[in-house]
Amino acid sequence: MATYNMNQVRVGLKILMDNAPCLVVDTDVVKPGKGQAFTRVRYKNYVTGSVNQITMKSSDSVEAADVHETEMQYLYSDGDMWTFMDQETFEQIAASSATVGTANQWLKEEDICTVTLFEGNPIVIAPPTFVVLEVAETDPGLKGDTSSGGNKPATMETGAVVRVPLFVQIGDKIKIDTRTGDYVSRA
Protein backbone atom coordinates (compact mmCIF):
# COMPACT_ATOMS: atom_id res chain seq x y z
CA MET A 1 0.00 0.00 0.00
CA ALA A 2 1.32 3.40 -0.93
CA THR A 3 2.04 5.81 1.91
CA TYR A 4 2.76 9.50 2.22
CA ASN A 5 5.38 10.97 4.54
CA MET A 6 4.78 14.23 6.41
CA ASN A 7 6.45 16.28 3.67
CA GLN A 8 4.04 14.79 1.13
CA VAL A 9 0.87 15.40 3.09
CA ARG A 10 -0.93 18.41 1.66
CA VAL A 11 -4.44 19.73 1.16
CA GLY A 12 -6.40 17.66 -1.37
CA LEU A 13 -4.56 14.41 -0.71
CA LYS A 14 -6.69 11.26 -0.35
CA ILE A 15 -5.73 9.20 2.67
CA LEU A 16 -6.96 6.23 4.66
CA MET A 17 -7.79 6.92 8.30
CA ASP A 18 -9.13 4.00 10.35
CA ASN A 19 -9.70 2.23 7.01
CA ALA A 20 -12.01 5.02 5.86
CA PRO A 21 -11.31 7.12 2.76
CA CYS A 22 -10.64 10.74 3.72
CA LEU A 23 -9.64 14.01 2.09
CA VAL A 24 -6.91 16.19 3.66
CA VAL A 25 -8.44 19.65 4.22
CA ASP A 26 -5.66 21.38 6.20
CA THR A 27 -2.14 20.75 7.43
CA ASP A 28 0.19 22.68 9.71
CA VAL A 29 3.59 22.24 11.27
CA VAL A 30 3.78 22.62 15.04
CA LYS A 31 7.38 22.98 16.10
CA PRO A 32 8.99 24.56 19.11
CA GLY A 33 12.24 26.47 18.52
CA LYS A 34 13.98 23.60 20.27
CA GLY A 35 12.40 20.20 20.02
CA GLN A 36 10.71 17.98 17.53
CA ALA A 37 8.22 18.91 14.86
CA PHE A 38 4.66 17.67 14.77
CA THR A 39 2.35 17.79 11.79
CA ARG A 40 -1.32 18.46 12.40
CA VAL A 41 -3.57 17.05 9.70
CA ARG A 42 -7.27 17.83 9.39
CA TYR A 43 -9.18 15.43 7.20
CA LYS A 44 -12.73 14.92 6.05
CA ASN A 45 -14.31 11.51 5.84
CA TYR A 46 -15.76 11.11 2.35
CA VAL A 47 -18.63 8.96 3.52
CA THR A 48 -19.74 10.64 6.76
CA GLY A 49 -18.51 14.14 5.94
CA SER A 50 -17.12 14.52 9.45
CA VAL A 51 -13.87 16.44 9.89
CA ASN A 52 -11.25 15.22 12.36
CA GLN A 53 -7.71 16.10 13.29
CA ILE A 54 -4.65 14.00 13.96
CA THR A 55 -1.20 15.01 15.16
CA MET A 56 1.74 13.05 13.79
CA LYS A 57 5.49 13.11 14.28
CA SER A 58 7.75 13.87 11.36
CA SER A 59 8.77 10.23 10.85
CA ASP A 60 5.14 9.06 10.70
CA SER A 61 3.35 8.32 7.46
CA VAL A 62 -0.24 7.97 6.31
CA GLU A 63 -1.72 5.42 3.95
CA ALA A 64 -2.86 6.55 0.56
CA ALA A 65 -6.51 5.89 -0.26
CA ASP A 66 -7.40 4.59 -3.71
CA VAL A 67 -9.98 7.29 -4.31
CA HIS A 68 -10.77 8.92 -7.59
CA GLU A 69 -13.56 10.88 -9.13
CA THR A 70 -15.03 10.05 -12.49
CA GLU A 71 -17.89 11.30 -14.64
CA MET A 72 -20.59 8.66 -15.10
CA GLN A 73 -24.01 8.59 -16.63
CA TYR A 74 -26.96 7.75 -14.38
CA LEU A 75 -28.92 4.95 -16.09
CA TYR A 76 -31.74 3.78 -13.85
CA SER A 77 -32.76 2.88 -10.33
CA ASP A 78 -34.79 0.00 -8.97
CA GLY A 79 -35.42 1.91 -5.75
CA ASP A 80 -32.64 0.20 -3.77
CA MET A 81 -29.73 0.41 -6.15
CA TRP A 82 -28.78 3.15 -8.58
CA THR A 83 -26.87 2.17 -11.70
CA PHE A 84 -24.26 4.38 -13.38
CA MET A 85 -22.19 3.83 -16.52
CA ASP A 86 -18.69 4.89 -17.45
CA GLN A 87 -19.18 6.51 -20.83
CA GLU A 88 -15.79 5.45 -22.16
CA THR A 89 -15.60 1.83 -21.01
CA PHE A 90 -19.38 1.30 -20.74
CA GLU A 91 -18.67 -0.42 -17.44
CA GLN A 92 -21.63 -0.22 -15.08
CA ILE A 93 -21.58 0.18 -11.32
CA ALA A 94 -24.38 0.16 -8.78
CA ALA A 95 -24.62 2.48 -5.79
CA SER A 96 -26.90 1.98 -2.80
CA SER A 97 -29.59 4.49 -1.87
CA ALA A 98 -27.50 5.35 1.19
CA THR A 99 -24.55 6.28 -1.03
CA VAL A 100 -26.70 8.31 -3.39
CA GLY A 101 -28.17 10.08 -0.39
CA THR A 102 -29.88 13.39 -1.07
CA ALA A 103 -28.48 13.48 -4.60
CA ASN A 104 -31.42 11.21 -5.52
CA GLN A 105 -33.81 14.17 -5.68
CA TRP A 106 -31.87 15.70 -8.58
CA LEU A 107 -31.08 12.62 -10.65
CA LYS A 108 -32.82 12.06 -13.94
CA GLU A 109 -31.91 9.24 -16.25
CA GLU A 110 -29.00 10.01 -18.59
CA ASP A 111 -27.68 12.84 -16.38
CA ILE A 112 -23.90 12.97 -16.03
CA CYS A 113 -22.82 12.73 -12.37
CA THR A 114 -19.49 12.88 -10.60
CA VAL A 115 -18.96 9.54 -8.91
CA THR A 116 -16.28 9.16 -6.26
CA LEU A 117 -14.89 5.64 -6.25
CA PHE A 118 -13.02 4.08 -3.34
CA GLU A 119 -11.24 0.89 -4.34
CA GLY A 120 -13.60 0.75 -7.30
CA ASN A 121 -16.78 1.14 -5.25
CA PRO A 122 -18.93 4.28 -5.34
CA ILE A 123 -18.88 6.25 -2.07
CA VAL A 124 -20.15 9.69 -3.13
CA ILE A 125 -22.54 10.63 -5.94
CA ALA A 126 -22.53 14.31 -6.87
CA PRO A 127 -25.32 15.46 -9.20
CA PRO A 128 -24.59 17.95 -11.98
CA THR A 129 -24.29 21.49 -10.60
CA PHE A 130 -27.28 22.55 -12.70
CA VAL A 131 -30.14 20.26 -13.65
CA VAL A 132 -33.23 20.84 -15.74
CA LEU A 133 -36.35 19.20 -14.32
CA GLU A 134 -40.02 19.25 -15.15
CA VAL A 135 -42.54 20.56 -12.64
CA ALA A 136 -44.87 17.72 -11.66
CA GLU A 137 -47.00 19.50 -9.10
CA THR A 138 -47.55 23.09 -7.99
CA ASP A 139 -50.41 25.40 -7.08
CA PRO A 140 -51.66 27.65 -9.87
CA GLY A 141 -50.30 30.67 -7.99
CA LEU A 142 -52.63 33.63 -7.99
CA LYS A 143 -51.39 36.83 -9.50
CA GLY A 144 -50.78 39.43 -6.80
CA ASP A 145 -50.38 36.89 -4.03
CA THR A 146 -47.37 38.17 -2.12
CA SER A 147 -48.02 36.35 1.14
CA SER A 148 -45.40 33.75 0.26
CA GLY A 149 -42.80 36.31 -0.83
CA GLY A 150 -43.57 35.95 -4.48
CA ASN A 151 -42.80 32.25 -4.70
CA LYS A 152 -44.38 28.90 -4.03
CA PRO A 153 -43.31 25.30 -3.60
CA ALA A 154 -43.17 23.06 -6.64
CA THR A 155 -42.59 19.32 -6.75
CA MET A 156 -40.30 18.16 -9.55
CA GLU A 157 -40.57 14.97 -11.59
CA THR A 158 -37.82 13.48 -9.38
CA GLY A 159 -39.64 14.32 -6.14
CA ALA A 160 -37.49 17.34 -5.20
CA VAL A 161 -39.36 20.33 -3.80
CA VAL A 162 -38.11 23.71 -5.01
CA ARG A 163 -39.33 27.26 -4.34
CA VAL A 164 -40.32 28.71 -7.71
CA PRO A 165 -41.75 32.05 -8.91
CA LEU A 166 -45.52 32.26 -9.05
CA PHE A 167 -45.63 32.14 -12.86
CA VAL A 168 -44.13 28.64 -13.01
CA GLN A 169 -46.76 26.05 -13.90
CA ILE A 170 -47.08 22.27 -14.05
CA GLY A 171 -45.23 20.91 -17.08
CA ASP A 172 -42.69 23.79 -17.16
CA LYS A 173 -39.04 22.83 -17.29
CA ILE A 174 -36.83 24.77 -14.88
CA LYS A 175 -33.10 25.03 -14.21
CA ILE A 176 -32.00 24.38 -10.61
CA ASP A 177 -28.68 24.86 -8.80
CA THR A 178 -28.21 21.55 -6.96
CA ARG A 179 -25.63 23.03 -4.55
CA THR A 180 -28.32 25.23 -2.99
CA GLY A 181 -31.51 23.67 -4.30
CA ASP A 182 -32.49 27.09 -5.68
CA TYR A 183 -34.52 27.86 -8.79
CA VAL A 184 -32.33 29.55 -11.43
CA SER A 185 -34.57 30.14 -14.45
CA ARG A 186 -37.08 28.60 -16.79
CA ALA A 187 -35.31 26.23 -19.14
Next chain:
Amino acid sequence: MTTDWRPTASLENLRLRAGVLEQIRRFFADREVLEVETPVLGSAPVTDLHLAALSTRYRGPGHDGGRTLWLQTSPEFAMKRLLAAGSGPIYQLGKAFRDGEAGSRHNPEFTILEWYRPGWDHHRLMDEVAGLFAAVLGSGGDGEHGQRPSAGAAAVTGAAAGGSGSGSGSGEKITYAEAFQRQVGLDPHVSTAAALAGRARALLGDAIPDLGGDRDGWLELLLSHIVEPELGRDGPTFIYDFPASQAALARIQPGPPPVAERFEAWIDGVELANGYHELSDPAEQRRRFNADLAARRGCGLPEVPLDERLLAALEHGLGDCAGVALGVDRLVMLAARAERIDEVIAFPVDRA
Protein backbone atom coordinates in the same frame (compact mmCIF):
# COMPACT_ATOMS: atom_id res chain seq x y z
CA MET B 1 -3.67 34.76 -15.23
CA THR B 2 -1.21 34.06 -12.48
CA THR B 3 -1.28 36.27 -9.42
CA ASP B 4 1.47 34.55 -7.47
CA TRP B 5 3.94 37.33 -8.28
CA ARG B 6 2.09 39.41 -5.70
CA PRO B 7 3.18 39.66 -2.05
CA THR B 8 1.12 37.65 0.43
CA ALA B 9 1.53 40.43 3.00
CA SER B 10 -0.48 43.62 2.74
CA LEU B 11 1.51 46.80 2.18
CA GLU B 12 0.10 47.99 5.49
CA ASN B 13 1.69 45.01 7.24
CA LEU B 14 4.98 45.57 5.41
CA ARG B 15 5.02 49.16 6.69
CA LEU B 16 4.28 47.83 10.17
CA ARG B 17 7.16 45.39 9.76
CA ALA B 18 9.54 48.20 8.84
CA GLY B 19 8.38 50.03 11.95
CA VAL B 20 9.08 46.99 14.15
CA LEU B 21 12.61 46.67 12.72
CA GLU B 22 13.21 50.37 13.35
CA GLN B 23 11.89 50.07 16.91
CA ILE B 24 14.17 47.09 17.60
CA ARG B 25 17.24 49.01 16.40
CA ARG B 26 16.26 52.02 18.50
CA PHE B 27 15.77 49.78 21.56
CA PHE B 28 19.32 48.48 21.32
CA ALA B 29 20.86 51.81 20.32
CA ASP B 30 19.32 53.32 23.48
CA ARG B 31 20.98 50.56 25.50
CA GLU B 32 24.33 50.80 23.73
CA VAL B 33 24.18 47.26 22.43
CA LEU B 34 26.30 46.95 19.27
CA GLU B 35 24.68 45.78 16.05
CA VAL B 36 26.78 43.10 14.37
CA GLU B 37 26.57 40.97 11.24
CA THR B 38 27.92 37.45 11.03
CA PRO B 39 27.95 35.03 8.09
CA VAL B 40 24.71 33.52 6.90
CA LEU B 41 26.89 30.87 5.23
CA GLY B 42 28.94 29.03 7.86
CA SER B 43 31.42 26.17 7.78
CA ALA B 44 29.35 24.10 10.22
CA PRO B 45 25.66 23.80 11.09
CA VAL B 46 24.14 23.26 14.50
CA THR B 47 24.18 19.67 15.70
CA ASP B 48 20.70 19.86 17.26
CA LEU B 49 18.71 16.72 16.43
CA HIS B 50 15.63 18.74 15.56
CA LEU B 51 17.17 21.49 13.46
CA ALA B 52 17.99 20.86 9.82
CA ALA B 53 20.33 23.28 8.09
CA LEU B 54 20.20 23.92 4.36
CA SER B 55 23.57 23.74 2.63
CA THR B 56 25.08 25.07 -0.53
CA ARG B 57 28.36 24.73 -2.44
CA TYR B 58 30.92 27.48 -2.78
CA ARG B 59 33.51 27.42 -5.58
CA GLY B 60 36.22 30.02 -5.83
CA PRO B 61 39.87 30.80 -5.17
CA GLY B 62 41.31 27.98 -3.11
CA HIS B 63 38.13 25.93 -3.36
CA ASP B 64 38.12 24.69 -6.92
CA GLY B 65 36.55 21.42 -5.87
CA GLY B 66 33.82 23.24 -4.02
CA ARG B 67 33.29 23.71 -0.32
CA THR B 68 30.06 22.97 1.55
CA LEU B 69 28.67 25.95 3.41
CA TRP B 70 25.69 25.78 5.75
CA LEU B 71 22.95 28.38 5.92
CA GLN B 72 22.84 29.26 9.59
CA THR B 73 19.80 28.20 11.62
CA SER B 74 20.72 31.04 13.99
CA PRO B 75 23.79 33.30 14.30
CA GLU B 76 24.59 31.87 17.73
CA PHE B 77 28.00 30.30 17.11
CA ALA B 78 29.50 33.25 15.25
CA MET B 79 28.12 35.74 17.79
CA LYS B 80 29.71 33.77 20.63
CA ARG B 81 33.03 34.05 18.79
CA LEU B 82 32.59 37.83 18.79
CA LEU B 83 31.78 37.76 22.51
CA ALA B 84 34.90 35.70 23.19
CA ALA B 85 36.87 38.29 21.21
CA GLY B 86 35.67 40.96 23.65
CA SER B 87 32.81 42.56 21.71
CA GLY B 88 30.72 43.38 24.76
CA PRO B 89 26.91 43.35 24.39
CA ILE B 90 25.86 42.66 20.79
CA TYR B 91 22.72 42.08 18.78
CA GLN B 92 22.01 40.90 15.27
CA LEU B 93 18.93 41.33 13.14
CA GLY B 94 19.05 39.14 10.06
CA LYS B 95 17.94 36.06 8.20
CA ALA B 96 18.16 32.49 9.43
CA PHE B 97 17.16 29.31 7.60
CA ARG B 98 15.65 26.03 8.76
CA ASP B 99 14.95 23.20 6.39
CA GLY B 100 11.58 21.52 6.61
CA GLU B 101 9.85 24.27 8.55
CA ALA B 102 6.85 25.74 6.77
CA GLY B 103 3.38 26.35 8.17
CA SER B 104 1.12 28.96 9.70
CA ARG B 105 3.91 30.13 12.02
CA HIS B 106 6.97 28.94 10.10
CA ASN B 107 8.79 29.92 6.96
CA PRO B 108 12.09 28.17 6.15
CA GLU B 109 13.73 31.59 5.68
CA PHE B 110 12.88 33.92 8.55
CA THR B 111 14.03 37.03 10.34
CA ILE B 112 15.77 36.42 13.64
CA LEU B 113 16.79 38.83 16.37
CA GLU B 114 19.52 37.48 18.59
CA TRP B 115 21.33 39.29 21.36
CA TYR B 116 23.87 38.64 24.11
CA ARG B 117 24.49 40.30 27.44
CA PRO B 118 27.92 39.64 29.03
CA GLY B 119 27.73 39.36 32.81
CA TRP B 120 23.95 38.81 32.83
CA ASP B 121 22.00 35.71 33.76
CA HIS B 122 18.81 34.52 32.06
CA HIS B 123 16.52 36.17 34.63
CA ARG B 124 17.90 39.60 33.94
CA LEU B 125 17.66 38.91 30.21
CA MET B 126 14.01 37.85 30.53
CA ASP B 127 13.28 41.30 31.97
CA GLU B 128 14.95 42.92 28.98
CA VAL B 129 12.98 40.71 26.55
CA ALA B 130 9.79 41.90 28.29
CA GLY B 131 11.06 45.46 27.81
CA LEU B 132 11.51 44.84 24.10
CA PHE B 133 7.99 43.41 23.82
CA ALA B 134 6.66 46.51 25.55
CA ALA B 135 8.65 48.77 23.22
CA VAL B 136 7.42 47.05 20.08
CA LEU B 137 3.89 45.96 21.01
CA GLY B 138 2.96 48.61 23.54
CA SER B 139 2.77 48.54 27.31
CA GLY B 140 3.37 45.09 28.72
CA GLY B 141 3.01 43.44 25.35
CA ASP B 142 -0.45 42.49 26.53
CA GLY B 143 -2.35 40.47 23.99
CA GLU B 144 -5.61 42.30 24.55
CA HIS B 145 -4.55 45.86 25.28
CA GLY B 146 -5.77 48.70 23.14
CA GLN B 147 -2.48 50.50 22.67
CA ARG B 148 -1.05 48.28 20.00
CA PRO B 149 -0.20 50.46 17.04
CA SER B 150 -2.50 49.88 14.11
CA ALA B 151 -0.13 50.50 11.25
CA GLY B 152 2.87 52.36 10.03
CA ALA B 153 6.35 53.10 11.21
CA ALA B 154 5.38 56.32 12.90
CA ALA B 155 2.80 54.60 15.06
CA VAL B 156 5.15 51.81 16.06
CA THR B 157 8.13 54.00 16.80
CA GLY B 158 6.15 56.82 18.31
CA ALA B 159 4.34 56.80 21.59
CA ALA B 160 4.32 53.05 22.30
CA ALA B 161 4.82 52.84 26.02
CA GLY B 162 7.87 51.38 27.68
CA GLY B 163 10.23 51.83 24.77
CA SER B 164 12.67 54.17 26.42
CA GLY B 165 11.94 53.28 30.00
CA SER B 166 14.07 51.35 32.44
CA GLY B 167 14.38 48.39 30.11
CA SER B 168 12.40 46.10 32.37
CA GLY B 169 8.93 45.29 31.11
CA SER B 170 6.24 43.34 32.86
CA GLY B 171 5.51 39.71 32.20
CA GLU B 172 4.64 36.54 34.01
CA LYS B 173 7.59 34.32 34.93
CA ILE B 174 6.92 30.73 35.90
CA THR B 175 9.00 27.60 35.95
CA TYR B 176 8.51 24.82 33.42
CA ALA B 177 7.39 22.61 36.31
CA GLU B 178 4.74 25.14 37.44
CA ALA B 179 3.42 25.51 33.90
CA PHE B 180 3.09 21.74 33.58
CA GLN B 181 1.47 21.33 36.98
CA ARG B 182 -1.04 24.03 36.09
CA GLN B 183 -2.07 22.74 32.64
CA VAL B 184 -1.13 19.07 32.60
CA GLY B 185 -1.21 18.18 36.30
CA LEU B 186 2.08 16.30 36.27
CA ASP B 187 5.64 16.94 37.43
CA PRO B 188 7.65 17.08 34.20
CA HIS B 189 10.93 16.38 35.96
CA VAL B 190 10.02 13.00 37.47
CA SER B 191 7.07 11.64 35.43
CA THR B 192 7.83 8.57 33.36
CA ALA B 193 7.26 8.42 29.60
CA ALA B 194 4.31 6.09 30.28
CA ALA B 195 2.72 8.55 32.71
CA LEU B 196 3.19 11.44 30.26
CA ALA B 197 1.78 9.31 27.42
CA GLY B 198 -1.28 8.41 29.51
CA ARG B 199 -1.91 12.04 30.37
CA ALA B 200 -1.43 13.09 26.72
CA ARG B 201 -4.02 10.53 25.61
CA ALA B 202 -6.42 11.61 28.35
CA LEU B 203 -6.12 15.26 27.31
CA LEU B 204 -5.74 14.92 23.54
CA GLY B 205 -7.46 11.67 22.66
CA ASP B 206 -6.01 8.96 20.47
CA ALA B 207 -5.21 11.19 17.51
CA ILE B 208 -1.62 11.73 18.65
CA PRO B 209 1.61 10.05 17.63
CA ASP B 210 3.10 7.18 19.58
CA LEU B 211 6.33 8.57 20.95
CA GLY B 212 7.17 5.39 22.85
CA GLY B 213 9.71 5.86 25.62
CA ASP B 214 10.81 9.29 24.40
CA ARG B 215 10.18 11.39 27.55
CA ASP B 216 11.26 14.63 25.92
CA GLY B 217 9.03 13.87 22.95
CA TRP B 218 5.99 13.52 25.22
CA LEU B 219 6.96 16.69 27.09
CA GLU B 220 7.27 18.56 23.77
CA LEU B 221 3.89 17.25 22.61
CA LEU B 222 2.20 18.29 25.86
CA LEU B 223 3.95 21.65 25.88
CA SER B 224 3.00 22.50 22.30
CA HIS B 225 -0.57 21.16 22.42
CA ILE B 226 -1.76 21.74 26.00
CA VAL B 227 0.45 24.28 27.74
CA GLU B 228 1.43 26.66 24.93
CA PRO B 229 -2.08 27.73 23.80
CA GLU B 230 -2.72 29.08 27.32
CA LEU B 231 0.54 31.03 27.62
CA GLY B 232 0.82 34.79 27.27
CA ARG B 233 -2.88 35.57 27.38
CA ASP B 234 -2.43 38.62 29.62
CA GLY B 235 0.96 39.87 28.50
CA PRO B 236 4.11 37.87 27.92
CA THR B 237 4.68 34.61 29.78
CA PHE B 238 8.22 33.42 30.40
CA ILE B 239 8.89 29.80 31.23
CA TYR B 240 12.28 28.97 32.73
CA ASP B 241 14.09 26.06 34.37
CA PHE B 242 13.59 23.60 31.53
CA PRO B 243 14.36 19.88 32.02
CA ALA B 244 18.10 19.32 31.92
CA SER B 245 17.54 16.93 29.00
CA GLN B 246 16.37 19.95 26.97
CA ALA B 247 19.26 22.22 27.93
CA ALA B 248 20.47 22.72 24.35
CA LEU B 249 23.25 25.28 24.93
CA ALA B 250 22.18 26.43 28.40
CA ARG B 251 23.97 25.90 31.69
CA ILE B 252 22.57 23.20 33.95
CA GLN B 253 21.88 23.71 37.66
CA PRO B 254 22.63 20.40 39.38
CA GLY B 255 19.35 20.38 41.33
CA PRO B 256 17.62 18.24 42.38
CA PRO B 257 15.95 18.18 40.01
CA PRO B 258 18.64 19.31 37.59
CA VAL B 259 17.27 22.12 35.42
CA ALA B 260 18.56 23.99 32.40
CA GLU B 261 19.02 27.74 32.77
CA ARG B 262 16.94 28.20 29.68
CA PHE B 263 13.77 30.19 29.05
CA GLU B 264 11.16 30.69 26.39
CA ALA B 265 8.63 33.50 25.92
CA TRP B 266 5.05 33.44 24.63
CA ILE B 267 2.42 36.03 23.84
CA ASP B 268 -1.11 34.97 22.88
CA GLY B 269 0.02 31.35 22.69
CA VAL B 270 2.72 32.20 20.13
CA GLU B 271 6.25 31.11 21.00
CA LEU B 272 8.50 34.10 20.42
CA ALA B 273 11.89 33.67 22.03
CA ASN B 274 14.32 31.12 23.42
CA GLY B 275 17.19 32.13 25.68
CA TYR B 276 19.95 30.73 27.83
CA HIS B 277 22.33 31.51 30.57
CA GLU B 278 24.97 30.42 28.12
CA LEU B 279 27.08 27.34 28.48
CA SER B 280 30.70 28.51 28.36
CA ASP B 281 32.60 25.37 29.35
CA PRO B 282 34.35 24.08 26.18
CA ALA B 283 34.62 20.49 27.44
CA GLU B 284 30.91 20.33 28.25
CA GLN B 285 30.11 21.99 24.90
CA ARG B 286 32.14 19.32 23.07
CA ARG B 287 30.45 16.59 25.07
CA ARG B 288 26.99 17.93 24.08
CA PHE B 289 28.03 18.23 20.43
CA ASN B 290 29.18 14.62 20.45
CA ALA B 291 25.98 13.48 22.20
CA ASP B 292 24.00 15.29 19.47
CA LEU B 293 26.05 13.60 16.75
CA ALA B 294 25.44 10.20 18.33
CA ALA B 295 21.69 10.94 18.51
CA ARG B 296 21.74 12.05 14.87
CA ARG B 297 23.44 8.81 13.84
CA GLY B 298 20.82 6.89 15.84
CA CYS B 299 18.10 8.58 13.80
CA GLY B 300 19.87 8.02 10.50
CA LEU B 301 20.47 11.74 10.00
CA PRO B 302 23.46 12.89 7.92
CA GLU B 303 26.83 13.51 9.57
CA VAL B 304 27.62 17.17 10.14
CA PRO B 305 30.96 18.78 11.00
CA LEU B 306 31.52 20.31 14.44
CA ASP B 307 32.13 24.03 14.68
CA GLU B 308 35.72 23.85 15.89
CA ARG B 309 36.04 27.64 15.74
CA LEU B 310 33.27 27.97 18.32
CA LEU B 311 35.01 25.41 20.53
CA ALA B 312 38.31 27.31 20.13
CA ALA B 313 36.56 30.53 21.12
CA LEU B 314 35.14 28.84 24.23
CA GLU B 315 38.66 27.60 25.05
CA HIS B 316 39.81 31.20 24.85
CA GLY B 317 36.96 32.17 27.15
CA LEU B 318 33.37 33.22 26.51
CA GLY B 319 32.77 34.53 30.00
CA ASP B 320 29.49 34.60 31.84
CA CYS B 321 26.68 35.75 29.58
CA ALA B 322 23.04 35.33 28.65
CA GLY B 323 21.66 35.26 25.13
CA VAL B 324 18.29 34.99 23.41
CA ALA B 325 16.92 34.47 19.91
CA LEU B 326 13.57 35.95 18.92
CA GLY B 327 11.36 35.31 15.90
CA VAL B 328 10.81 38.75 14.39
CA ASP B 329 8.17 37.60 11.89
CA ARG B 330 6.05 36.34 14.77
CA LEU B 331 6.53 39.61 16.63
CA VAL B 332 5.23 41.41 13.53
CA MET B 333 2.34 38.90 13.40
CA LEU B 334 1.34 39.94 16.91
CA ALA B 335 1.72 43.63 16.11
CA ALA B 336 -0.43 43.15 13.00
CA ARG B 337 -2.85 40.74 14.73
CA ALA B 338 -2.12 38.33 11.87
CA GLU B 339 -3.15 34.68 12.04
CA ARG B 340 -0.57 33.41 9.56
CA ILE B 341 3.06 34.24 9.03
CA ASP B 342 2.32 34.70 5.30
CA GLU B 343 0.44 37.85 6.22
CA VAL B 344 3.64 39.58 7.37
CA ILE B 345 6.24 38.17 4.93
CA ALA B 346 6.26 39.70 1.44
CA PHE B 347 7.18 36.50 -0.34
CA PRO B 348 7.05 33.28 1.73
CA VAL B 349 8.78 30.18 0.38
CA ASP B 350 5.95 29.22 -1.98
CA ARG B 351 6.30 32.59 -3.71
CA ALA B 352 10.07 32.97 -3.35
